[in-house]
Amino acid sequence: MEPLSRYDSLVDDPAAFHAACDRPLPSVVRVNDIKATPDRVRQAFEEAGVEFEAIGWHDGLFRLGEGESPGNSWPFVHGWVYGQEEVSAVPALALDPRSGERVLDCCAAPGSKTTQVAARMDDRGLLVGNDNDLGRLSALRSNAERCGVTNLVVTRQDARNFSLKPFSGEPFDRALVDAPCSCEGTVRKNPDAVESWSLDHVEGVAGVQKGLLGRSIEVTRPGGTVVYSTCTFAPEENEAVLQHAIETHDCRLVEFDIPLQSSPGVTEWKDETFDSSMQRAKRIYPHHNDTGGFFCAKLEVEG
């Protein structure tokens, strides 16, 4: 059986869901506000004859024409744009960081969301980009440098035991947990994600995700915000991870708005039931907005 069929009971239109999963995704770039404006990027693309179109819900995203490669253009060289899947711009919007705050991105590499968060902070305040893999950290550093980010501290820690020691023990105002996952939602650009699917992997990675989210809640101040996101559909990696967090930590899911079509998080899956507040999370299926698949929830730390 095709692994994605296990979600047919959750999806509003399974035929449209499967059809969308089979279509390739266009290349998208996000404008890096630290160095450029959407107008200047538009003008540079026009001068260079790059085919592109605006994306209605976000004025800093451009969809490129077929065969256009985002890395081979002056706007890329100047750090004006970052190649980023359209739907992956959602968690930084949900996090809504402010200039001057202290923000943690615990699984930061290779840096599309980190650089987006830096830009939304106006490159002011303290942004910590953490990852545990040296090769991925080097990609994070070079992407952040190309984007002109100056407020980023790069750390290499296991985020499940993230230490505040380099930060004088002070907690963060906001934390982003864009967790490693089974990546089912990336099937449109990477069909292997589904071909190598196994329930063992889903359950294994869910254990890691619980550790990442739990520690991120612990290092965020009371009243602060934690955003949890994955690019996968499996409730084991989404609602079940959040359910574990609200049972073991002082926190709650809160409502948030995004200008994209989505479905609420689920409250039942297989033999499990989840808290009704899971409906405040958002499931974005590929057929909703013709994007990749995504999951995003926003939590407030209490106590």
Place this chain on the structure above:
Amino acid sequence: MTGGNEGEPTEENDGSRFDRLPATASDRTVEGRPTRNAVIEWWVDRFGLDGNAFEPYTFWEKGAGKIWAFAADLESPAAVEGLGMTFLRARQEHWKPTTDAVQRFGRDAERNVVVLDDDEARAFLRGEDTDPNWDGDWGYLIAAHEIAGGIEPIGVGLYLYGELRSQMPKGRQREF
């Protein structure tokens, strides 16, 4: 140790961690470490930038002479993998700006900016030497070009004997 002369630098640079630069020479505890003031002054002198633009930044050394600019502050020394962006190579006769810093701060430069034409800009980006029209200073220049209605820095060029040597790092070179 030098025998307790007060105010003499007594420590050596530790290349594995980030140390905040001393504000002035009298605050210096590590031999040869450039001061914050000297680092800012260099950008002001060389490129005519407004020194106030660098006020919000802290400056750090990791590795010998590798200076980083960071928009916030941490306790020094800091045992982290990266702190802001690489900014300047000091501890050598001619200090050298980084590609990242020139791209980030060079747009407001008032001198020592060489504006390349289309072909020269592409050659510079490929890492090649060019022969632009320049009768100004020798040494490290900001290489820029015109794009989308403005002059935008590309990177650092070393101007010597009538030619501009591209300092684009290998990983940033492109051909298109």
